[in-house]
Amino acid sequence: MKKSSLKKALLLLTVIGFLSCAQKEKDNTPWSTIFDGKTLDGWSVIGGEATYKVEDGAIVGSTVRNTPNTFLRSDKLYSDFILELDYKVDSSMNSGIQIRSNSFPYYRDGRVHGYQIEIDPSERAWSAGIYDESRRGWLCPLTDNPEAQKAFKQNEWNHYRIEAIGDTIKTWINDVPAAHLIDDKTATGFIGLQVHAIKDTQKEGTHIIWKNINILTDSLAKYARKSPLKPVITKNQLTIDEKKDGWKLLWDGKTTKGWRGAKLEEFPSQGWEIEDGVLSVLSSGGKESAAGGDIVTKELYGDFEFKVDFKLTPAANSGIKYYVDTEINKGPGSSIGLEYQILDDALHPDAKLGNHEGSRTVSSLYDLIKADANKHMNPIGEWNSAHIISKGNHVEHWLNGMKVLEYERNSDVFKKLVSESKYAKWPNFGELEKGQILLQDHGDRVSFKNIKIKS
Numbered sequence: 001m002k003k004s005s006l007k008k009a010l011l012l013l014t015v016i017g018f019l020s021c022a023q024k025e026k027d028n029t030p031w032s033t034i035f036d037g038k039t040l041d042g043w044s045v046i047g048g049e050a051t052y053k054v055e056d057g058a059i060v061g062s063t064v065r066n067t068p069n070t071f072l073r074s075d076k077l078y079s080d081f082i083l084e085l086d087y088k089v090d091s092s093m094n095s096g097i098q099i100r101s102n103s104f105p106y107y108r109d110g111r112v113h114g115y116q117i118e119i120d121p122s123e124r125a126w127s128a129g130i131y132d133e134s135r136r137g138w139l140c141p142l143t144d145n146p147e148a149q150k151a152f153k154q155n156e157w158n159h160y161r162i163e164a165i166g167d168t169i170k171t172w173i174n175d176v177p178a179a180h181l182i183d184d185k186t187a188t189g190f191i192g193l194q195v196h197a198i199k200d201t202q203k204e205g206t207h208i209i210w211k212n213i214n215i216l217t218d219s220l221a222k223y224a225r226k227s228p229l230k231p232v233i234t235k236n237q238l239t240i241d242e243k244k245d246g247w248k249l250l251w252d253g254k255t256t257k258g259w260r261g262a263k264l265e266e267f268p269s270q271g272w273e274i275e276d277g278v279l280s281v282l283s284s285g286g287k288e289s290a291a292g293g294d295i296v297t298k299e300l301y302g303d304f305e306f307k308v309d310f311k312l313t314p315a316a317n318s319g320i321k322y323y324v325d326t327e328i329n330k331g332p333g334s335s336i337g338l339e340y341q342i343l344d345d346a347l348h349p350d351a352k353l354g355n356h357e358g359s360r361t362v363s364s365l366y367d368l369i370k371a372d373a374n375k376h377m378n379p380i381g382e383w384n385s386a387h388i389i390s391k392g393n394h395v396e397h398w399l400n401g402m403k404v405l406e407y408e409r410n411s412d413v414f415k416k417l418v419s420e421s422k423y424a425k426w427p428n429f430g431e432l433e434k435g436q437i438l439l440q441d442h443g444d445r446v447s448f449k450n451i452k453i454k455s
Contacts, residue, residue: 029223031214034074035059046103047071047112050195058211061195065204071098071112071192079188080220083162085213087119090206091154095119098133098192099164106376106402114189117162117171125149128160128171128178137241140179140232151176165220170227180229235277236450251451253277259295262326262335262438268292271441283445294335296326296436304455306388306437308448312380315347316444319366320386323435335438338430339366340388340397342446344380355421363399368417371397371404
């Protein structure tokens, strides 16, 4: 055999040997498929009228004009998992992979909301960043991750790995670490494939294609990967969009800065605790203000938006009061103000009391206006989100993303309600232009976090 032929033979054997080794190092993860490659069994279209079909072992989504964002959602819900899939997207589109997402009638008429792993072929290149669809906006963009931005392949197949384990979500794009988020907003939901709504200038019938959709739900610790990225932590922090919109933290998650006792110059020395980024009023057997007492902001607020997450213990009672003036009366009435009720409606007797039936139930305007009977309250022991909007005389109470009541301060209707309530003895109740915001100590353990304000 000639030397040249021998070299070729040796080279061929080397290549074969390399390929053989590569085959031996194949992925041994015990994946389960959630797309059979032939049908859309186990999936449903929700949100809009874009179309989905199976073609050559892949799911093909096509844009449709004059329709909102559309999602092909898994019928099954998932909590902790590792998900891998491949996709190819037209360079003119925006899309994403929904995880731990939901659609509830009470939330914006069923609008899909939840974590989205972005698919972004634009110059911004935030593919595999984490967006909160129809809720908080961007949580973990790729602004400071140029390696991940460069990893996206335009007009080619891209591979995502998504790990959602506990309160931690990690993503990789084409094996490059992209995002690392710590957030506990939602623990369970469906997986969804998004076809984004298009503008009038965009072409109808543009495709995004997904294939090889595999998931792992057992032995996650064994197969989870470490990420070299510094995690983005949302607890007691402002999101990107909140910063842009002028929100500020009203509690820093660590200290008592900005707060004092309603009847004190400083923060109460007992009755409240700060632990692991959670502010809790301690139980004193249901005796109102028996230990630490109410706490109030040191600042006064007129027009404002206020948000807080709260968690109740069984049979607990508390409240968020606003337009409070602790200087008006140093006596027992010093904590009087309009109140967003916080209550275990099922176990606390106050739920059946009040000037108007149901006006002391959770998220109601305490003793004045009952919250919407169709409101959604997460189970006791889980976090719920309160949102109060006050602009001019118009006030709204929101619970878990749903508006549950609205009213006009200083109106004849409002004044009549006050005159018929326990507040009738306080002149001009609820009519202050500015006041403090108060978290109530009603003698039951109640916890708060993510306290934010826009004024």
